[in-house]
């Protein structure tokens with residue numbers, strides 16, 4: 001396995017692989033790898049001749065008051081995990097490598113981004129699509145793997161690939177969870193003991209919502225209100241949003257008669273957690 005920090009090294013390798021007709025599976029991450037990332041690597045390993053993992057905490061996608069400095073990092077551990085999962089190349093660039101000079105261009109995300117995390121984190125998805133545009137050109141993937149835990153990111157990346165005709169297939173991977181239902185996240189280590197005990201209520205609230213839909217509830221407002229009460233009674237975390245939208249368009253819906261996403265974000269003291277369920281009108285969650 002190669003660990004490269006320069007763009008030229010990676011491009012030289014990927015260009016060679018492309019010329020040889022090799023398929024390349026690409027897993028972009030911010031590191032501090034956990035089982036969610038491991039599932040992405042496993043899928044990539046199964047479906048491609050070569051697998052690339054990138055580890056880069058992208059400053060462009062963090063807002064001024066966000067947790068860029070507190071974001072956990074452990075490169076030695078990450079490299080050994082990548083080795084274990086049969087990754088061929090780890091791309092571990094520095095900030096200066098990725099952004100050697102102020103950017104000349106700025107990609108605006110004009111749909112799918114003014115709701116959910118895009119509303120709470122202005123500029124976040126612009127940062128995501130900018131770094132992915134660079135990473136796609138550097139890594140030249142056949143397939144790129146993304147977790148449905150970040151379902152809005154999947155919807156925005158789907159738009160990026162389609163709008164700009166990147167020859168990349170987007171692969172969606174279901175959310176990997178702890179035994180108690182909490183979605184695995186690098187940020188979970190920043191929860192206090194009591195917050196960690198309460199945090200599984202986020203996933204329980206999503207299950208509560210799918211139960212309501214299965215029993216015939218079709219009114220988004222009723223479902224959101226019920227989820228809010230459910231969460232308020234089980235966690236002291238501050239609810240950032242509870243939203244129910246069409247998926248992947250992320251438009252408002254007046255009744256549940258199509259595929260929708262119910263997404264939740266909760267602030268704890270040192271971490272903001274997100275989770276979601278994408279479900280059909282029968283309340284059966286998709287991609288689980």
Ligand code: AMP
Pocket residue numbers: 028029030031035036037039040145146147148149150173174175176177183184185186
């Ligand atoms: P991150 O390092 O948080 O930027 O995540 C890198 C990739 O891993 C993204 O595509 C995430 O959606 C995915 N990911 C993060 N957590 C999970 C999880 N619990 N289950 C599945 N995928 C995940």
